[in-house]
Amino acid sequence: MNDIQKELTTSLAKFCKESIEPHMEADDHDGKFRMEIFQGLGDYGVTGITLPEEYGGAGLSYMDYVYVLEEIAKTSVPYAVTVSVSSMVQTIINEYGNKAQKEKYLPALTSGQEIGAFALSESHAGSDAGALKTSARKVDGGYMLNGTKMWITSGGIAKTYIVMARTGGEGSKGVSAFIVRDDTPGFTFGKAEKKMGWKTSPTRELIFENCFVPTENMLLDEGKGFNVAMGGLDRGRVAIGAIGVGCSQRALDESVRYALERHQFKQAIFDFQGLQFMLADMALETECSRLMVHKAAESIDQKKTNSKLCSMAKLKATDAAMKVTTDAVQVLGGVGYTSEFPVERFMRDAKVLQIVEGTNQIQRVVIARHLKKEYE
């Protein structure tokens, strides 16, 4: 960690401890998201870390960003996810948007005054994202959107949405990407999902019924929407990996502390070799994940974004988070299964990290496709 990263994560850790941690257990129970917490993160300058300063971002590196996400995730996976999805939206607008789009939409997102959301999935188009059916029919001055998006993180609380919709024929080449604001006529929200974890991060259905979106809201050109989505996801997947690292680190911290304090058979349970092997493996998995995430972040900072490394980082770090958090519950035993300790919450929050931004099976598909190209 360099000096900037140390300073950033130290002050952020204090904010998370004082302003987020006290709410997490009750808000997890009630499924309550607090905008003031997100805006507080914005005041810390961490809701637009990698964006250029001219659009209100901090102008820092992707490596700085993954340290920040890891730190937030140690307290709250859902708030880290809200930051990461909103940041992915910013990255997409910054990379594929024109100057007018950047000036119009980025400042409110980078400052944390508003949240961004990414709408690709549909009920029948999850892993096979190129099969999406939401249509965008060309009309005078723009496009008419019709269809329903599913499982959208920050649905309802976000104001700016990147929506992938079909302007052409079947498959990925018929997809275009649009920027849609939440108050656009014809755009409403469907059911809020009841979930195992991520309870403080709302997940909603988005419904488009004759929703007119002007041509100026299209990103790049017609038919480029799938590439826009995949490009955004490459980087988003590294961010999800960083959140997995934070989740594992917290589970490890809780486990080691507990194992040192808890006595059974007249000794600290830490001193049983069976527990030592588990804790050592948990530490190893956490550190390997961090290294993988950093390697992928480095490729992004060097402007050589490597999809294979991005998928590897997401896959490794989120599978590890599931294993490490499950083992943490085991180390704490009966009390680990109760909400007296946060490890059961982290275990529930870890599960969906293996599913979002491409299931871990899809990450293996991406890795294998790269291997095939490299070896053929």
Ligand code: CAA
């Ligand atoms: N960057 C840019 N373009 C890319 C790309 C990348 N990483 N990967 C593929 N593309 C382009 C290809 O070059 C190709 O374009 P051309 O035809 O112009 O050459 C086009 O996309 C189609 O590529 P494929 O033939 O490889 O597409 P496919 O249909 O076989 O699908 C896939 C590939 C990897 C399986 C993809 O569908 C996928 O990633 N699926 C998972 C979907 C996903 O991740 N959903 C996440 C939802 S969002 C979310 O979870 C956020 C949240 O709420 C937390």
